[in-house]
Amino acid sequence: MGYPVPMEQSLPDPNVAFGDHRCPGPSYRDLVLRDETGVPAPVLESEYRYRGSEPIGFHRYTSKEFAELEFEKVFMRTWQWACREEHIPNEGDYHVYDVGQRSIILVRDPQGKIRAFNNFCLHRGTQLKPPGDQGNANRFTCPYHGWAWSTSGKIASLPCRWDFPHLSDDDLELPEILVDTWGGFVFVNFDPTAQPLHEYLGVVPNHFQGAWDLSKRYVELHIKKRLPCNWKAAMCAFLEAYHVYKTHPQGLRATGDANAQYDVFGEHVSRFMHTSGTQSPHVAAAQTEQEILDFLLGRRFAGLEGRPIVPEGKTARDVYYKISNEQLANKYGSDYSEFKVADSIDSIEYFVFPNGFFFPGARICINYRFLPNPDNPDECTFDLLFLRLPAVGQPAPAPAKPYFLDINDSYTTAPGMDPGLGGVFDQDTDNMISQTRGFKGSMRTAETLGNYQEIRARHLHQTIDEYMARP
Ligand code: FES
Numbered sequence: 001m002g003y004p005v006p007m008e009q010s011l012p013d014p015n016v017a018f019g020d021h022r023c024p025g026p027s028y029r030d031l032v033l034r035d036e037t038g039v040p041a042p043v044l045e046s047e048y049r050y051r052g053s054e055p056i057g058f059h060r061y062t063s064k065e066f067a068e069l070e071f072e073k074v075f076m077r078t079w080q081w082a083c084r085e086e087h088i089p090n091e092g093d094y095h096v097y098d099v100g101q102r103s104i105i106l107v108r109d110p111q112g113k114i115r116a117f118n119n120f121c122l123h124r125g126t127q128l129k130p131p132g133d134q135g136n137a138n139r140f141t142c143p144y145h146g147w148a149w150s151t152s153g154k155i156a157s158l159p160c161r162w163d164f165p166h167l168s169d170d171d172l173e174l175p176e177i178l179v180d181t182w183g184g185f186v187f188v189n190f191d192p193t194a195q196p197l198h199e200y201l202g203v204v205p206n207h208f209q210g211a212w213d214l215s216k217r218y219v220e221l222h223i224k225k226r227l228p229c230n231w232k233a234a235m236c237a238f239l240e241a242y243h244v245y246k247t248h249p250q251g252l253r254a255t256g257d258a259n260a261q262y263d264v265f266g267e268h269v270s271r272f273m274h275t276s277g278t279q280s281p282h283v284a285a286a287q288t289e290q291e292i293l294d295f296l297l298g299r300r301f302a303g304l305e306g307r308p309i310v311p312e313g314k315t316a317r318d319v320y321y322k323i324s325n326e327q328l329a330n331k332y333g334s335d336y337s338e339f340k341v342a343d344s345i346d347s348i349e350y351f352v353f354p355n356g357f358f359f360p361g362a363r364i365c366i367n368y369r370f371l372p373n374p375d376n377p378d379e380c381t382f383d384l385l386f387l388r389l390p391a392v393g394q395p396a397p398a399p400a401k402p403y404f405l406d407i408n409d410s411y412t413t414a415p416g417m418d419p420g421l422g423g424v425f426d427q428d429t430d431n432m433i434s435q436t437r438g439f440k441g442s443m444r445t446a447e448t449l450g451n452y453q454e455i456r457a458r459h460l461h462q463t464i465d466e467y468m469a470r471p
């Protein structure tokens with residue numbers, strides 16, 4: 001289908017209320033309802049309301065004072081994922097999670113329970129395990145004077161104990177942090193009065209069931225990259241598909257970008273969903289389903305023998321999802337029979353406040369985490385994970401170790417990274433550099449957001465404000 005009015009010239013209808021305007025043409029929902037497999041139930045849900053059009057001040061991204069307060073009020077009070085359960089499968093396995101100036105040791109204790117302890121010595125403060133460390137230990141020993149703790153957080157050794165008659169064993173227990181799991185992720189919360197994780201996650205545990213159960217997957221690839229912008233600016237680059245037509249035009253002939261669906265589910269969760277295998281509303285010329293399929297396969301399956309044909313009455317999506325899942329099954333030996341068209345090939349992205357992104361898709365099976373840099377609000381750390389289903393009947397491989405990239409390193413240089421996708425992430429990084437210059441140099445002091453396509457960015461800022469307003 002083509003679009004009669006070029007999108008650049010499409011104007012808002014003055015008779016429609018703010019927040020009710022939508023892209024001309026079919027919606028994401030219209031498109032998936034044509035899929036031959038039917039649609040996963042969560043995909044048919046929708047939840048949007050207008051949340052105002054006020055500008056968002058740039059100081060929120062650049063101010064050191066704002067960053068410090070935000071850390072105390074947001075990161076110290078919210079559930080954030082620290083590692084995967086498979087990072088610490090056995091007794092004594094530990095994993096260090098660093099966030100801001102804080103550091104936590106996650107460890108599997110002798111009872112098989114995951115515990116989270118303050119990673120600093122109770123003697124004179126020294127960090128026990130180095131940042132980013134992981135391994136197996138039966139005690140955590142301070143490198144300075146040798147105080148040591150068991151994997152249950154009890155004091156296990158204190159050289160010259162005679163000199164500390166003022167301290168009891170109870171005084172010497174490592175402070176413990178709340179920990180819980182969902183979807184194979186280990187979450188922590190520094191606030192001992194925090195609401196339970198499963199309540200905090202809102203619709204997410206309900207939606208991520210069956211084929212979407214992330215606890216069945218393993219970390220195939222983990223890239224850790226320093227990014228040249230505030231953690232919120234980096235996240236906002238992934239919260240909307242509005243930028244796709246300008247920043248990533250290479251896929252527009254088969255990407256439903258401007259007609260993506262945006263949802264906000266309660267306080268902590270938002271979502272977008274956009275198609276693969278339908279043309280962007282920005283592409284004015286109508287293409288046949290066959291042309292869309294040829295474009296997709298030409299980009300992603302160059303050299304494929306024979307030319308799959310879209311049968312009469314079927315769509316490019318119907319054919320593409322089968323090819324895509326067959327290719328995945330051949331490569332990974334895993335079973336994709338539970339997946340429908342939408343969750344096989346579309347970009348379905350859930351955000352969980354403050355910094356986690358979870359994709360249930362078979363093909364786009366990624367996960368993001370953004371961590372603020374405690375010393376510099378203009379930088380952050382980005383964890384990019386690919387979560388795959390293991391081969392049928394096989395144990396999951398051990399989780400991939402992180403591969404580090406600095407600001408100027410291309411994602412395409414990470415071993416195992418798909419070059420096309422790596423190029424897409426590089427395009428996003430370029431924007432982050434230019435945008436941060438604007439935060440500091442522009443004659444305007446705030447950004448303006450689209451009412452629908454950028455609702456998730458507004459919701460993020462509003463939720464931060466709510467947390468910052470709490471005593
Ligand atoms: S600072 Fe840790 S043992 Fe002294």
Ligand SMILES: [Fe+2]
Pocket residue numbers: 237238243244247248424428
């Ligand atoms: Fe992007």
